[in-house]
Amino acid sequence: MDAAAVGRVVRGLRTERGWSQGQLADFLNAAADTPTLTRNDVSRWENGRRSPRFWLAHLAAVFDVEVRELASAGRPGPPQRSHGLGDSVIVPTMDGLAPSEAITSTMQSFRAADRNVGGGHLYPAVIRYLQTEVALRLFDADGGDDGRAVFRAAAALTEMAGWMAHDAGRDDAARRHLARARDLAHVGGDRQLSAHILASLSHHARHVGRPAKAIQLAQDGRDLVAAGPWQPELAARLLAMQARAHAEMGEAAPATQLLRQAEDALGADEEEQLSPWVSRFDEGSLASEAARSFLRLGDTRAARAQAERILQIRAADRTRSRAFAQLALARALIARDEADEACAVVDQALDATRQLSSFLVIQQLGELRQLLAGQDSSVVTSFLPRFESELAQRSSLYDWLRRGDHERSSARGTE
Structure with missing residues (x-):
């Protein structure tokens, strides 16, 4: 060379x-x-x-x-x-695997990578896989696999694409993916997966400013769970989604009650194992929803306690989960007039998320920058220039990634 x-x-x-x-x-x-x-x-x-x-x-x-x-x-x-950064994910071959098994294996690879690098890097690769591999398998009568299992696998991967689109700031695309996932899950006949996707749709509805719709979607999911053997994690997630929506509406009493119900549900004995297509919802997951609910309600003491709990539970390789906890903690600290400590937490979050491509993380960092700008502290004054430089750099990188994804999509459309 x-x-x-x-x-x-x-x-x-x-x-x-x-x-x-x-x-x-x-x-x-x-x-x-x-x-x-x-x-x-x-x-x-x-x-x-x-x-x-x-x-x-x-x-x-x-x-x-x-x-x-x-x-x-x-x-x-x-x-x-x-084809871009997302292609670094290893996609298993179909050799020796039934179509649903191959899709599941690929989904696990994408999910593991997503926890560390975020939806911005991976979303285009997931969409390409759905278009070039999964779509063909849905109508492959000779696939050697239970046809409904293929639909369940496709629903789970499409739901994950919806979350990646959401993490990448593409809410219209996220809504479309989640709606398609719901339809695919219905054909696949998996009651748990259908309820799980309703929880995701509830999260999205609340995020785009439709909390009443979010409550109804989560209730539809709860009705599905109640129609069969009890599944604690799924029930807890749906209750937490309703709590988030009530918190968004400023309704402290129902939000707090639902969070308690979610905690009780999570501790109950399961009558049915969690579907392999459904993401886990554990104590850390509930603490994350609770922290954000309490922040919305203005209960900064409770929000701080929940955010600190997440950081105790989540391992270092759960980059995005820990990042959201750190950002929630920093917001609670600022609200409690502890801006100097908030700067230290933000600094830790910046260091931990240098390789994370998440529009939501960048957005929340920007909001924290605005909150810190109004603080009268020498520590904050010293920290802000470095914070602003890092934020500008990340915004530039994310914009570049988004432009590159658009150009690659346009190029493929003309091939």
Whole structure:
């Protein structure tokens, strides 16, 4: 590999996009899930003093070109389009697996990655998989699999796509995915999965400003759960969704009562095992819903206690779950006039989420920045410039990811 030629290509691609060397280093660190690269490293590559051999795959992903085109720099031939960061998820082959098993295995891979890197990176890859693999299997009579199981698997993956779209700030797409998932689950005949998707639809309805609709959707789910053997986790989740909606409406009494009912439900004996298509809802999940409910109701003491509980329960690899807990904790601390401590919590959240592509996290960070800006504290005054710089950098990276996803989708539409 000709290091000087590769360096010239890197410089050309970077300047073509209007990025600084520092920005390119940040994008590469995000793609590689490591904070080790600096502006000086990029400078050495571009001057031909060092080869970016071990960064070629990430350079290709960031610039949206093929690795071989970078490795063979200096030879004729235009760069080719790649498919982006989401394709780093390993998609199992169908060999030896029934269609529903293959979809389930793929869904687990996406779900594990989503916890750490967020929906912004993975959503396009999930949609592509749904379009190119899952859609074909729904009508494959020779798949060697129970046809209804394929519909259940497709419903579960489509519901996950809805959550990723929501995490990526695409609420219209999220609503469409969740509605399709509900229809697929009905055909699949899985009562638990149908109730689970109703909980997701309830969450989405509350998020877009329709709390009354959210309460009704969660009640529909509760009715489904009540129609069969008792499933504690599913019942608790639906109760928590109703609590969130009542909190959104400022109704403290029903919200608090529903949270208590959810806690009781979670501790009850199960009469039926949780469906393999349904996400777990545990003590940490309930604490997350409770923290946000109490924040909405203005009970900052209870919100703080719940947020701290999440951080005790959740392992370090649950990046996004911990991030939301840290942001809720920081908001509660600010409301309690403990802005200096809030800065420390935000700083921890920034450090932990450098590789996380989540519109919701960026949005909440922006809201915290506004809250901190009104605080009279030397600690806050010292912290804000660094916070604002980090937030601007992340917003720029997220906007770039969104533009890249749109361009890749447009390119595929013309192929």
